[in-house]
Amino acid sequence: MHPDVSQKTVGRWSLYRRLLDALSRTEQRYILSSDLARRSGVTASQARRDLMHLEVAGGARGYEVQALLRAINAQLAPAEPQAVALIGVGNLGRALLSYFQGRRPTLQLVAAFDIDPHKIGRVIHGCRCYPLDELEAILEREAARIVILTLPGEAVATLGPRLIKAGIRAVLNFAPSHLDLPPSIHVEDVDITMSLEKAAFFAATQEQRS
Amino acid sequence: MHPDVSQKTVGRWSLYRRLLDALSRTEQRYILSSDLARRSGVTASQARRDLMHLEVAGGARGYEVQALLRAINAQLAPAEPQAVALIGVGNLGRALLSYFQGRRPTLQLVAAFDIDPHKIGRVIHGCRCYPLDELEAILEREAARIVILTLPGEAVATLGPRLIKAGIRAVLNFAPSHLDLPPSIHVEDVDITMSLEKAAFFAATQEQRS
DNA sequence: TCATGTGAAAGCCTTCACAGCG
DNA sequence: CGCTGTGAAGGCTTTCACATGA
Structure with a gap:
């Protein structure tokens, strides 16, 4: 390559x-x-x-x-399919589960995690929901190296060390908090509030750039 | 400034x-x-x-x-609150309605649009859903200059000219299609599939960059 | 003394412009 | 002839490094 x-x-x-x-x-x-x-x-x-x-x-x-x-x-698509897990089954998390289910066969959503007992054990948009406590065990079992974070901002802070220990290689982070991870783990931030605020700023500005 | x-x-x-x-x-x-x-x-x-x-x-x-x-x-926050409309009340659209409702008082979600008759007329996460046909009239009435697009990719293609006519100043585009708008309209693309694929690429790559 | 504010340098990304090939 | 492939230039963003001020 x-x-x-x-x-x-x-x-x-x-x-x-x-x-x-x-x-x-x-x-x-x-x-x-x-x-x-x-x-x-x-x-x-x-x-x-x-x-x-x-x-x-x-x-x-x-x-x-x-x-x-x-x-x-x-x-973009390695020979073997890559397993993906999602943490935080709120509104956004569920929307993404539905959005990604079956979209790219080489990216398989294999597990979802939450702390809400009502969600645990349920299958949501084809993806089983596990307790967050079992994160490391299940990521290992499913060989998931990519996680999607759709938790409230405060909740991600404690997650960093656990992701490192679980051997995660890349994170798609929707939470509005900075994740402090070693550079060997790729972090892709998707900050929706920031994007809307940028849009609002340029909507209000006379001189548009780009 | x-x-x-x-x-x-x-x-x-x-x-x-x-x-x-x-x-x-x-x-x-x-x-x-x-x-x-x-x-x-x-x-x-x-x-x-x-x-x-x-x-x-x-x-x-x-x-x-x-x-x-x-x-x-x-x-970031102009003196007057800015009105925002959302087009496409699917899973992602609803998640964003819920996410943004009341978050920033200077950004008010004033209208949602869809073509599904089951959704039209309902109030979803505090935001009324109107038929897409009435887009221009309602954007004008609500003085909305910012729109969030959460439609399937194909559906946005026809929307460009209508957004221009409606006097939109900025777009937050979640649809995976390029919007061809004049440079006076700010477009903020949020391409979730692309972000996940980037994450997957770098997860699979030995040498990490950044 | 220690942190800011900022010219200058470095690095990264995009665009130009054109040689070369089908 | 028109389009690609690509050195070189240009522009933008980040980082360095240090003068300045509390």
């Missing part, structure tokens, strides 16, 4: 894949960087740079859709 | 505010940039740069919590 791929490029691969996936169900066999770019909201240069790392040669008709798709899948 | 504030700085103001808000309910009257930084997951230099734009003088004991809070609020 190419060693120096930036986080942003990886994110855009995911965008491109969505488009290519849709294209692959049509008659269109080739796509131009300019097309891919316009439909993804990036520039053509940037799309070409991102595709460069995939080492798929384009031609005068552009890139072959199937070839790109294969190359991006090879990067 | 300082003219050249970057989007990233605005986002971090929102982070800092959350922390300062919590601090303001404690005895602690001053905070050091290094403290603020550590607890927000940024460097001390960066925190100081971000605070620079607020023109709040710090001293040897650091910054006064209340002064910072006032300055950030002045930036």
Whole structure:
């Protein structure tokens, strides 16, 4: 694999894949960087740079859709499916369980955790809910290396050390608190309140940037 | 207002505010940039740069919590409350309605929209649901300039022109499709699938970056 | 003395611009 | 001829490092 791929490029691969996936169900066999770019909201240069790392040669008709798709899948989807667990089965947690169930076969939601006794033992959107106490044991049993955090902000603070001990490799954190984890664990923060406040700020500002 | 504030700085103001808000309910009257930084997951230099734009003088004991809070609020929260509408009352839409209801008094969720007749007319998490047909009329009536999009990907494509006509100033887009809007409208994309796929990629990669 | 405020340097990401190839 | 692939330039963001002030 190419060693120096930036986080942003990886994110855009995911965008491109969505488009290519849709294209692959049509008659269109080739796509131009300019097309891919316009439909993804990036520039053509940037799309070409991102595709460069995939080492798929384009031609005068552009890139072959199937070839790109294969190359991006090879990067984003490892050979073995990855198990994912979700911690915090509130409104947002349930919405995400439903959203992700069966969406990407290589990412399987194998367990949910909560502290609410009413939720424990239930199967929610196809995913069994366990007590948070059993986190380490069940993550180990299911070989889950990725967790989604959808807890109230205060609750994540104590979770860091447990995630480290459980051998977690990546976290998708929806809680509005900073997780202090070693750099070997990838943390992807999704801060919805911040995003809305940014939107509100720029809505109220005359001079728009970007 | 300082003219050249970057989007990233605005986002971090929102982070800092959350922390300062919590601090303001404690005895602690001053905070050091290094403290603020550590607890927000940024460097001390960066925190100081971000605070620079607020023109709040710090001293040897650091910054006064209340002064910072006032300055950030002045930036992020305009004098008048801003009305927000949400389009697409599925699982994620409902979770966000519940999440945002009453959280920030200066951001008021005034209307939800859907095409499902079963949802129209109901009040969901304190927010009335209207038919999507009436979008323009109701956005105008409620003076909503910010919309949250939580629809299936395909459905947003046709929405662009309607949002422009309705005079929308900012969009928080959870749909995995590119919105083609003029640069005068701020678009904040929150792509949950992309975030999870990034997390999965870096979970599977040996060399972690960042 | 110790923390801020900030020029200057470094690093990262995007865009330009064009050689080269099908 | 038009599009890709990519060095080089440009722009943005972060970090360094230190003068300044309480």
